[in-house]
Each structure stands twice: as structure tokens, then as C-alpha cells.
Amino acid sequence: MANGKTDADLDSASSAPILKIGHIAQMLGVSAARLRLWEDEGLITPTRTESGQRRYSMRDLRHLERVRRLLDSGEVTFAGVRASLGSTGTEDSEDEPVEKDGTSQPDVGARAKLLRQRSGLSLRDVAGRIDMSPSALSAFERGNTSPNIGRLTQIAHAIGVTTNELLGVAPENEQIVVRRNRRKKIVDSSGVVIENLYLSTTALQSQMVTVKPDCGSGHPMTHDGEEFLTVVEGSLEVVLDATEIYVLNAGDSMNFESTRPHSYRNPGTTDVRVVWVNTPPTF
Numbered sequence: 001m002a003n004g005k006t007d008a009d010l011d012s013a014s015s016a017p018i019l020k021i022g023h024i025a026q027m028l029g030v031s032a033a034r035l036r037l038w039e040d041e042g043l044i045t046p047t048r049t050e051s052g053q054r055r056y057s058m059r060d061l062r063h064l065e066r067v068r069r070l071l072d073s074g075e076v077t078f079a080g081v082r083a084s085l086g087s088t089g090t091e092d093s094e095d096e097p098v099e100k101d102g103t104s105q106p107d108v109g110a111r112a113k114l115l116r117q118r119s120g121l122s123l124r125d126v127a128g129r130i131d132m133s134p135s136a137l138s139a140f141e142r143g144n145t146s147p148n149i150g151r152l153t154q155i156a157h158a159i160g161v162t163t164n165e166l167l168g169v170a171p172e173n174e175q176i177v178v179r180r181n182r183r184k185k186i187v188d189s190s191g192v193v194i195e196n197l198y199l200s201t202t203a204l205q206s207q208m209v210t211v212k213p214d215c216g217s218g219h220p221m222t223h224d225g226e227e228f229l230t231v232v233e234g235s236l237e238v239v240l241d242a243t244e245i246y247v248l249n250a251g252d253s254m255n256f257e258s259t260r261p262h263s264y265r266n267p268g269t270t271d272v273r274v275v276w277v278n279t280p281p282t283f
Contacts, residue, residue: 019056021046027061028068033269034214035064037191041078043067043085077190080146108152111168113141115159129158148190148218150263153283157223163283164196164205175199183208191215191266197275205281209274211236216265223282225258234272238264258282 025032038044039054044064046054056064063085070081116126123134123141130151137155139145147155149163156166169186178199187194191212198206211234220242229236230253238246240260247267248254256262258278266272 019058019061021054021056024056024061024064028064030068031214037212037214038064038067038078041082043078043081071190077146077148079189083144083146107143108167109141109143112155112159112166115161115166116141119160121159126155126158130154146189149187149192149194150217150219150221153217153221153223154219157221157282162281164281169196190218192217203279203281205278205283207276207278207283209276211264211266211272211274213266213269213271217263220261220263221258222261223258225278225280225282226255227258227262227276227278228255229253229274229276232273232275234266234270235268236264236272236274237267238262 019027021032021035025035028035035044039046044056044060044067046056046060049055066085067081070084071078116123123137126132127134127137132151132154136145140147140155152166153163156163159166164186167186169184175182178197182199183195183197184199185193185195186207192215193210195208195210196206197208198204209229216237220239229238229248231248231250233250235250236248238248238254240246240256240262242261246254
């Protein structure tokens with residue numbers, strides 16, 4: 001008992017839905033749009049008032065703090081967070097399998113292990129190249145975590161393969177025209193969808209990248225080659241060398257050397273769609 005209140009009273013107060021989405025966003029240091037995205041991804045289910053307004057409890061706040069820490073670590077995607085928190089809302093269920101969507105497929109981790117071993121590299125060799133702990137890399141290879149696209153690209157290049165090879169994207173038949181419904185979706189995770197815009201062997205690796213608000217690549221990427229991108233709709237923030245920040249709007253274009261550490265995110269409130277080209281194919 002504390003201050004005359006029983007444990008039941010304290011538990012009831014903890015679960016009382018009293019906080020608005022703006023309050024929660026301010027406490028967590030995130031945008032309301034990001035909270036709504038987490039809700040869409042099944043990471044939180046707030047109580048609704050009769051008028052449909054969201055209400056959160058202190059217990060929800062603690063749960064969302066765990067969600068934010070996991071996502072900010074850059075080691076997991078939404079599917080990985082769901083697996084880590086599980087139905088109990090705790091972070092202890094590390095060995096639960098991740099869901100089979102996008103980059104969260106366990107066979108991606110198994111493929112990474114096979115490619116790493118074929119290259120004669122140890123866990124410590126690869127982890128040391130990308131500032132990642134060997135245990136975290138091992139968890140990914142076992143299918144227990146689902147890294148964001150930035151981290152996946154880092155892992156692929158540390159092993160010596162392209163991201164497409166790591167994801168197991170099979171070579172397509174030689175076709176010079178790609179219909180909209182024939183695009184090969186290679187990533188659909190953590191608010192980022194990447195579709196290949198080519199079905200043939202080419203020196204230009206062109207992709208359609210769609211990013212939801214307040215989402216992005218996560219970890220910076222660096223590899224050989226050059227990149228060109230043009231924003232079709234929405235706004236995109238690109239960071240080069242961790243110091244140069246560029247905000248591109250619809251119709252804006254950009255090019256840079258891929259050897260420069262680069263990352264991206266959507267700073268807006270609507271989806272951004274970008275045509276992104278790498279040469280040579282290194283993604």
C-alpha cells in the first residue's frame with residue numbers, strides 16, 4: 001500500500017486511458033504521425049472515446065517507450081518489434097520468430113549466414129565492419145530479429161554481396177519494358193517499400209522507393225558507385241556524411257557518390273515516392 005492506495009488501485013490508475021495522442025507524442029519525443037503509424041502496424045491499440053479520439057494510459061506509455069527504444073536502436077523493423085514484445089508487451093521474448101513479411105523473413109538471416117560462411121568470414125569479422133555486436137548479427141542470422149533496410153545493406157556489403165543477393169531476389173528474364181503490375185517488390189518493412197523497376201541485366205539499378213511519414217532507411221549506407229534520385233511526390237530528407245541535410249520536394253532531383261555515408265527519411269505527413277537509381281547495381 002502507498003499513500004493509502006492498494007496495489008489494485010495503483011494498477012487501475014496505471015491502466016486508465018487519460019492521455020491524448022499529443023501528450024504521448026510530446027512525452028516520447030516523436031510525432032503524432034509516427035504514433036498513428038505504430039498503431040497501423042499493430043504495435044499499440046489505444047482506447048477510443050465515443051467520438052473516436054485516442055486515449056492512452058500510463059501503461060501504454062511504458063509500452064510505447066519500449067517500442068521507441070527498439071525502433072531507435074536500428075536493429076529491428078516493425079515485425080521484429082512485434083516479435084520482441086510478443087503478446088505480453090515485454091522485451092524478453094528474443095527467441096520468438098519474426099513474421100514473414102518483407103525483410104523480416106527468417107530465411108534472409110539464414111541466407112546471410114550461408115553467404116558469410118562462403119566468404120570465409122566469421123561473425124566477428126562482419127560485425128566489426130559495420131559497428132554491430134556479434135550477438136546481434138547472430139540473432140539476425142537465426143531469424144530472431146529483423147534489421148531495417150539501412151542495416152541490411154550494411155550487412156550485405158560487409159559480406160561482399162548486394163542487398164538484392166542477400167534478400168534472395170532471383171534474376172528475371174530479359175525484358176526491356178516493366179509493367180506496373182510486374183514490379184518486383186524486394187522490401188516492405190518499417191514503413192519502407194522498395195520495388196525494382198527493371199527485369200533485365202543492366203548497369204542501372206532503378207527502383208521505386210515509397211516511404212511512410214517519419215520512416216526511413218535507419219542506419220547510414222555506404223558502397224561503391226553513384227546514385228541518382230528524383231522525388232515523384234511528397235518530401236524526402238537525405239543526409240550525407242552525417243552532416244549535410246537536404247530536403248527534396250516533388251520534382252527535385254539529386255545525385256551523389258555512394259561511397260559517402262547516406263541515409264534518408266520522410267519528414268512529411270504523407271507518403272513520399274522516389275525513383276532511385278544506383279550504378280553499378282550495388283543495392
